[in-house]
Amino acid sequence: MNQIKLPLKVLAVALMSQLVISNPAYSETFHPKANELELLWKVVDHDIGENIFLGSLTITNNGTETLSDKDWSLYFSSVRPPASVLPSDNIDGINARKQMLDQNVLLKNADDAASGDYFVLEPVAGFKPILPGESREIMITAQYWQMLKNDSPSGFHIAYNGQAPHAISVDVMMDPSDPKQTRQSINDNMPVQTAQLRFTENNAEKSQVSVQHQVVPQLQAAELKDGAFLTLLGWTASIKAPESLHNEALYLQSSLKDLMKGDFPINATEPNMAGVINLTINPLLDTDADGVADKEGYRLDIDPFNGITIEGKDASGVFYGIQTLRQLIPNDVYQSSVSANKMQHAVLPAMTALDAPRFEYRGMMLDVARNFQSKETIFKLIDLLAYYKINKFEMNVANDEGWRLEIPGLPELTEFGAKRGYDLSETKMLHTFMGSSNEFNTGDGIEGKPKNIIEANNGVKPDFQGFEIAQQNFLGKGWGYYTTEDFKDILKYAADRHIDVILEYDFPAHARAAIKAMEYRYNKYKETDLVEANRYRLIDPLDKSEYYTPQFYTDNIVNPSLDGTYAFLEKVISETKAMYDAVPSAEITRLHGGGDELPHLGPNEWWAKSPAIQQNPETAGKTDAELFDYFFMRWVSIINQNGFKMASWGDVLTHNGTGNVDYGELYPIFWNNVWGWGNEHQAYVFANKGYDVVLSHATNLYFDLAYNKHPDEVGYHWAGYTDTKKAFEYRPFNIYANGKIDKLGNPVEWNPNWVSLTEEGKRNVVGLQGQLFSENSKSPEIMEYLVFPKLLGVAERAWVTNMPAELPIDQSGKTPMDQAWDTFSNTLGQFALSKLEYIQPVDIYEQLPPQHGVNYRIPLPGAVVDAGKLKINTRFPGLRNQYSLDGGSTWLPYYAPVDVNHAGTIKTRSVTVSGRNSRTEAVQQ
Numbered sequence: 001m002n003q004i005k006l007p008l009k010v011l012a013v014a015l016m017s018q019l020v021i022s023n024p025a026y027s028e029t030f031h032p033k034a035n036e037l038e039l040l041w042k043v044v045d046h047d048i049g050e051n052i053f054l055g056s057l058t059i060t061n062n063g064t065e066t067l068s069d070k071d072w073s074l075y076f077s078s079v080r081p082p083a084s085v086l087p088s089d090n091i092d093g094i095n096a097r098k099q100m101l102d103q104n105v106l107l108k109n110a111d112d113a114a115s116g117d118y119f120v121l122e123p124v125a126g127f128k129p130i131l132p133g134e135s136r137e138i139m140i141t142a143q144y145w146q147m148l149k150n151d152s153p154s155g156f157h158i159a160y161n162g163q164a165p166h167a168i169s170v171d172v173m174m175d176p177s178d179p180k181q182t183r184q185s186i187n188d189n190m191p192v193q194t195a196q197l198r199f200t201e202n203n204a205e206k207s208q209v210s211v212q213h214q215v216v217p218q219l220q221a222a223e224l225k226d227g228a229f230l231t232l233l234g235w236t237a238s239i240k241a242p243e244s245l246h247n248e249a250l251y252l253q254s255s256l257k258d259l260m261k262g263d264f265p266i267n268a269t270e271p272n273m274a275g276v277i278n279l280t281i282n283p284l285l286d287t288d289a290d291g292v293a294d295k296e297g298y299r300l301d302i303d304p305f306n307g308i309t310i311e312g313k314d315a316s317g318v319f320y321g322i323q324t325l326r327q328l329i330p331n332d333v334y335q336s337s338v339s340a341n342k343m344q345h346a347v348l349p350a351m352t353a354l355d356a357p358r359f360e361y362r363g364m365m366l367d368v369a370r371n372f373q374s375k376e377t378i379f380k381l382i383d384l385l386a387y388y389k390i391n392k393f394e395m396n397v398a399n400d401e402g403w404r405l406e407i408p409g410l411p412e413l414t415e416f417g418a419k420r421g422y423d424l425s426e427t428k429m430l431h432t433f434m435g436s437s438n439e440f441n442t443g444d445g446i447e448g449k450p451k452n453i454i455e456a457n458n459g460v461k462p463d464f465q466g467f468e469i470a471q472q473n474f475l476g477k478g479w480g481y482y483t484t485e486d487f488k489d490i491l492k493y494a495a496d497r498h499i500d501v502i503l504e505y506d507f508p509a510h511a512r513a514a515i516k517a518m519e520y521r522y523n524k525y526k527e528t529d530l531v532e533a534n535r536y537r538l539i540d541p542l543d544k545s546e547y548y549t550p551q552f553y554t555d556n557i558v559n560p561s562l563d564g565t566y567a568f569l570e571k572v573i574s575e576t577k578a579m580y581d582a583v584p585s586a587e588i589t590r591l592h593g594g595g596d597e598l599p600h601l602g603p604n605e606w607w608a609k610s611p612a613i614q615q616n617p618e619t620a621g622k623t624d625a626e627l628f629d630y631f632f633m634r635w636v637s638i639i640n641q642n643g644f645k646m647a648s649w650g651d652v653l654t655h656n657g658t659g660n661v662d663y664g665e666l667y668p669i670f671w672n673n674v675w676g677w678g679n680e681h682q683a684y685v686f687a688n689k690g691y692d693v694v695l696s697h698a699t700n701l702y703f704d705l706a707y708n709k710h711p712d713e714v715g716y717h718w719a720g721y722t723d724t725k726k727a728f729e730y731r732p733f734n735i736y737a738n739g740k741i742d743k744l745g746n747p748v749e750w751n752p753n754w755v756s757l758t759e760e761g762k763r764n765v766v767g768l769q770g771q772l773f774s775e776n777s778k779s780p781e782i783m784e785y786l787v788f789p790k791l792l793g794v795a796e797r798a799w800v801t802n803m804p805a806e807l808p809i810d811q812s813g814k815t816p817m818d819q820a821w822d823t824f825s826n827t828l829g830q831f832a833l834s835k836l837e838y839i840q841p842v843d844i845y846e847q848l849p850p851q852h853g854v855n856y857r858i859p860l861p862g863a864v865v866d867a868g869k870l871k872i873n874t875r876f877p878g879l880r881n882q883y884s885l886d887g888g889s890t891w892l893p894y895y896a897p898v899d900v901n902h903a904g905t906i907k908t909r910s911v912t913v914s915g916r917n918s919r920t921e922a923v924q925q
Contacts, residue, residue, distance in 0.1 A: 031072065032063030032132070034158050034166030034448050041152045041472075042173045043181040046145055050185070052083050052092050053145050057121075057153070060135040067130040071161045074121040074168075075110050075422070077435040078153040079775065081552055082107045082119060083141040096141040103138055104128070111424050111431045115512070115554045116400070118431050119153075145184035149174055149711045150776050154435025154472035157422065157446050165422050166448040169458065169473050174711040182711065190721070190745030193710040195908060195923045199862030199873055204822040206829070206877035211349055213823050214831050215327045216388055216792050217799035220287060220355045228350035230304050233275060234262025235344060240270040241279040245318055247496055247585075248279055252322050255842045259329060259337045261344045276307040277325075285313040287354040288801075296391075297356030300324055302348050316498045317356075320389050324353060327387075331831065334838040335913065338852045359732075361694055361767025362798035363392035364791065365504070366783075367774040369399035369513070371436060372418075372480035376848055377780045379493050383841040384788075384854065386497035388795035393494055394592060394769065396504040397482070400512035400556050401433045404481045405503070407575045410517075410536065410568075412524070417517035420478030421445045426516055427523075434775055436476025449474050453779070464781035464855050466712040466919050476778035484575075488583050489847075495585035496844065502647065503576060506594030507569065508631050509549065512556035515539055518568065536571065537564040540612035545605045550597060557598060557606055560631035561616040569638050577642045588643050590667055593635050596649035598628065629661045636663050653691070654682050666691065669769060673697040673735060674719045675742040680735070681754040688761035696769040700730040700738055701794060703772040703786045707857060712919060714776055715786060719743055724875075727793030728824055729817055732765055733757055737806060770794040781855040788836065788856035789828055796824065829878030837914040858918035861894075863908045865925045869897040872908055880911045888920060900925070 038060040046053040059074075061067050084100050084107045086093025100107050104127035110120035121138070130136050146152065152172045157165035174181050176192050191197055212222040237256070241249035246266075253264045270276050287297040298312040298321035308325065312318030329346045336343040364385055366373070373381075378395075385393060397404040403417030419429035421437040421444025429444070437444035440452055450456035456470035468475075482490065494501045507514075515538045525533035538558040548554060558565050573591070580588050598606060606624045607613050614620045619627060636646045650670035652663065668691055670683035687693040698705070698719035705722040706715030713721075720743035731737045734756075739748035757765070770791055777783040804820040814822070836854040859875035863883075872881045872894045881894040887905035900906055906925065910918040 030065040031160045032061050032065045032067055034168050036061065036063030037067070037158065037168050038062055039156055039168055039170040040173060041170055043146050044139070045180045046184050047180060047186075048141070049092060051144055052141055053080075053184075055140050055142055055146065056137050057140055058135055058137045059130060061130045061132055064132050066132065069123050069127040069129045072123065073159045073165075074156065075159070075165060075432075076119060076121075076153045076156045076170075077117045077433060078119060078142065079117055079434070080142040080144050080146055080151055080153075081117065083143055085109055085114075085119070086143070092141070092143075099139065099141055105138060107140065111426065113426065113555055115552070115556070116431065116433055117552055118433065146174075147182060147184060147709060147711070147717050148706055148713055148715070149467045150471055150714055152472055155432055155437070155474055164445060164447050167446055167450070167474060169450070169456075169469075171458070171469060172467075172472060176711055182709070184744070187746065188744045190709050190741075190743070193708045193713075193860075195861070195863040195921050197862075198860060198875070199864045199871070202862040202873040202875050204825045204875075204877055207822070207826055209823065209826050209830055211328075211351055212353075213827050215324050216827060216832050217796040218824075218827075219324065219353045220801065222351055222353040225303070225350035225352070228304050230274065230302050230308070230348045230350055232260075232308070232346045232348055233344065234260040234264070236275040237262060237264055237277065238270055238275060239264055239266045239277045239279065240268060240272070241266060242268060242281075244281065245279045245315060248315060248318050248322060250844050251319070251496065251842055252277065252279070252325075254844045255322070255326055258840045258842065259326075259333050259342075260346060261342050272306050272309070274305060274307050278307060278309045279318050280309065280311050281314060281318065282311050283313060285311060285317065287356040294356035295360070296320060297354075298324075300351075300353040300355070302328075302351050304350050308348075313356075316391070319386075319498045320355070323387055323389055324355065327831070327835065331834040331913070334835045337840070338838050356801075357389065357799045358801040359765075359767035359798050361392055361769070362390045362795065363394060363502075363694065363696075363767060363769035364390050364787075364794075365394035365396065365696070365769055365771040367396040367399065367772060367777075368404050369396050369402045369774070370434065371774040371778050372402065372404055372477040373774075373777075373780060373783065374480070375482060375486045375490060377783070378490055379848060380780075380841050380851065381783075381787075382490075382494050382497060382499060384791075384839070385499060387839070388792060389799055390791075390795060391499055392502060392767070392769070393499050394502040394504055395490075396506065396592075396773075398505045398514060399510050400551060400553055402430070402478065403513040403517060405487055405576075406481060406483045407572055408484065408578075409571060409575065410521075412517045412521040413514065414481045415517075416520040417513040418479060418481040419444070427520075430478075430513060430516055432478065434476060434478075435472060436474060436478040436778060438479040439474060439477055441479070444479070446474075462781075463917070463919075464779070464785055465858055465917070466785075467714055471714070471776070471778050471782070484579055487579050491580065491583040491586040493847075495583065495587070497842075500587055500589045502590050502592055504592035504594060505569075505572060506592075506596065507635060508558045508560060508595075508628070509556055509598035510594060510596070511538065511558050512553055514568070515556065515558060518564075534564055536568040537562065538568060540610045543607065543610035543612070545607055545609040547605055558631075559607060559610060559612060560627050560634075561607075561610065561613045561619040565631075566634055566638065569635060573638055573642045573644070577644070589645060590647040591639050591644035592647040592669075593632075593639055594649060595632060595652035596671075597651065598655075625655065628655060629663075633661075633663055636666065640664065647694075650682060650686065650693075653686050654679065667694065669694040669696050671696045671698050671702070671771070673699055675699065675739050675748045680739070680751070683735070683765075684755050684757050684761060687764040688755065688758050690760075690764060692764055692766045694767050694769050695732055695735075695765060696771050697730070697735060697738075698771075699743075700726045701768065701770050703770055703790050704774070704776060714782055716776065717743065722790065724789045724793045724828070725821060725825075727770070727790045728796055728821060730768070730793070730797050731803060732768060732797065733762055733803070768794060768798040784855040785857050788854055789833065792828065792832060793824075825876050826878065829874065829876030831878075833876060833879070834913050837912055837916070853914070858910050858912060858916060860918045860921055861908045861910050863906075863923045865900055865906070865923060866897075868899060868901040870900045870903075870906060870923065871897050874910060880913075881908060882911055883908050884920075
């Protein structure tokens with residue numbers, strides 16, 4: 001790293017740190033109450049060195065007592081660690097520690113293990129007390145960069161004299177127009193989103209959408225019947241289905257009752273007629289006339305005289321035909337379904353549709369380890385996945401920050417590993433991560449937290465259409481887990497919707513919650529039964545190996561030489577198998593064993609200083625790479641012997657640069673295609689070698705990446721920014737065409753080492769997976785905001801066979817892909833998003849409380865002032881736009897350009913059919 005340019009700034013710091021606002025009397029006896037302290041975090045300058053930036057934390061004392069020069073500790077989490085925790089020989093760390101001492105403070109890791117994103121700020125000799133009414137600005141050099149507000153420090157709490165800490169709220173300030181705050185380096189050419197930029201990007205005009213494209217994903221083929229319609233009457237309609245389709249019939253019945261008045265009785269012998277929906281299976285169904293029956297395919301026929309027929313190649317095909325029928329029901333029926341005047345009929349186009357998926361694997365991964373989501377939230381998400389014909393749901397239930405599934409016989413995993421809080425030595429729970437512990441509840445050792453989300457959000461009800469300050473003030477479920485019964489319920493709920501649940505247990509790295517839980521178990525038994533204490537122990541306590549993960553952990557890798565490691569894994573997997581066995585409808589398919597990130601740590605010293613490694617004849621003398629292979633072959637064996645197929649991250653195959661290690665049957669998921677990192681082509685390499693590959697490329701398919709570069713967006717940006725269009729335009733068989741610009745907005749250069757897919761390789765790409773890691777998904781609303789409508793783009797690419805071409809370019813300068821996006825954006829604006837406003841989980845067995853709607857991201861409109869006229873457009877034609885000429889006091893609907901020559905502050909926003917708003921933004925005149 002380069003040395004930071006600090007001398008002049010340090011001089012300024014010395015002056016700024018003495019900033020005061022008034023000078024009342026000073027008391028040495030008492031401290032201000034935590035709720036009398038106010039914190040403000042600001043980004044100051046990214047131009048101080050490579051991979052570091054300057055921020056400031058202002059402490060304001062609004063109390064009547066003085067914040068003294070000693071005996072207090074201010075704790076917080078930060079995904080941008082202070083540079084002062086860097087190693088002793090690191091020049092940035094040396095300068096940052098001097099910077100802190102020049103301000104008479106110490107900034108270091110908070111927990112005893114010095115592992116993770118938890119830090120503490122403390123005064124040292126010479127610190128000038130902060131008197132009542134005073135403010136003190138402390139300059140902090142942090143690692144990497146901060147582009148978004150949710151990158152800020154979070155979860156602040158202060159402890160006096162070693163007593164229990166109390167929460168302090170923080171506010172965040174970033175200026176989108178200041179390049180020092182929003183440009184991470186001189187090479188950063190990614191523009192900050194503005195109304196003017198969006199106006200140039202929103203180039204899809206509102207147009208008529210054919211019936212084939214009114215459904216997401218679009219239909220393979222659809223033909224209207226001479227403009228005829230079928231009116232489905234709720235009070236006379238019925239469902240005809242054989243016993244083999246009873247589950248699908250119940251689902252259809254429940255979904256129709258949600259939307260319309262009527263009972264929709266199920267009768268297996270009903271004759272076909274106008275009011276009957278006939279469900280049937282034809283195992284020979286060939287939707288594309290290629291002579292081969294199409295798995296999961298269906299034919300939907302809507303006829304004014306013969307009613308509705310859904311014919312599937314299999315039960316899954318029938319189920320997907322039901323989803324198409326649901327999406328063809330008009331928007332106004334959805335809208336009335338949540339009112340007291342639910343409609344009694346739905347007018348449907350008379351038509352025939354033929355449809356089948358492109359890929360057998362159409363997946364979504366949700367991380368519930370970092371921030372937990374309730375069973376009810378999972379049910380709702382599963383319903384939405386089914387609505388868009390997604391058939392795989394991966395749940396990451398075990399990671400560094402939490403263990404979220406009860407394992408009989410290992411209660412410590414949830415007694416300890418499912419909790420986070422103020423526990424510096426981690427004797428009762430994991431220490432806090434990402435600013436979240438037990439949210440607004442007690443038990444985590446932090447007192448005085450906000451009582452609810454409105455209080456955490458500075459008294460304002462959050463809209464969850466972007467950043468909310470509650471995200472930094474204890475929002476987020478660090479506590480929580482699924483009981484075995486909960487998980488069985490999830491398995492059945494998903495199976496009823498033709499979705500396979502794939503659990504992920506990430507090993508050998510990302511295992512900190514499991515490691516610490518088993519140390520908790522060890523300490524319970526060590527005095528009375530040392531054999532039992534060591535039975536499931538995962539670490540060698542004498543191991544002095546040093547490493548530092550991307551999440552700043554120093555102790556999250558299990559030891560591959562210990563019997564306890566494999567006994568633990570066998571116990572976890574056998575108990576997991578028992579849960580699947582208890583749900584007959586749940587298919588045992590894949591189990592994800594992780595394997596990521598550790599292969600990329602450098603220098604490699606994962607286990608090099610472990611005495612236990614050398615004492616075990618099977619591991620003695622092996623390199624770290626060889627130890628990884630040794631571990632993973634045993635891990636694969638455990639999973640296979642319990643009836644699962646082993647899925648893993650693609651890192652497992654790329655860690656030694658050859659991929660020649662034979663792990664047995666392995667199903668890799670490739671995520672790392674970040675442009676410029678050198679791994680862009682690896683998925684194709686291994687597909688060509690014969691592996692069944694799932695593509696989950698971060699640049700297009702990671703939902704946890706922010707939609708765009710604006711401080712008020714939510715998410716991460718380490719791989720760039722990902723919106724619905726990038727998901728829609730993803731090209732599975734030509735990923736290099738996806739790479740127009742890199743994460744800094746610079747053109748991607750072709751690498752001659754990139755390989756293309758062979759024809760066999762194409763056959764080995766079995767599907768796609770959208771992914772949401774949950775560092776920033778601190779509520780169900782934020783989760784939905786990040787997933788929707790991006791998921792619709794992934795669903796389209798995973799299902800639809802025909803991929804729009806790159807050429808030719810038409811007279812308007814648009815490619816076939818551009819034209820396809822125009823159609824898709826109209827589909828969303830005119831049909832799909834309106835339905836998401838009112839959609840309800842299909843509660844077949846009445847398990848859920850009443851709920852409707854999805855907190856999808858409402859796109860901000862584009863806007864310019866041209867020759868004194870305000871012009872507005874939208875990302876998804878069909879959404880309504882509004883404008884204000886008085887800074888937001890009054891709002892008017894936008895229909896055509898508006899004269900704004902004498903206007904005040906101009907603001908714009910988008911509005912949904914239910915009246916929800918996007919964020920507002922000022923328009924430059």
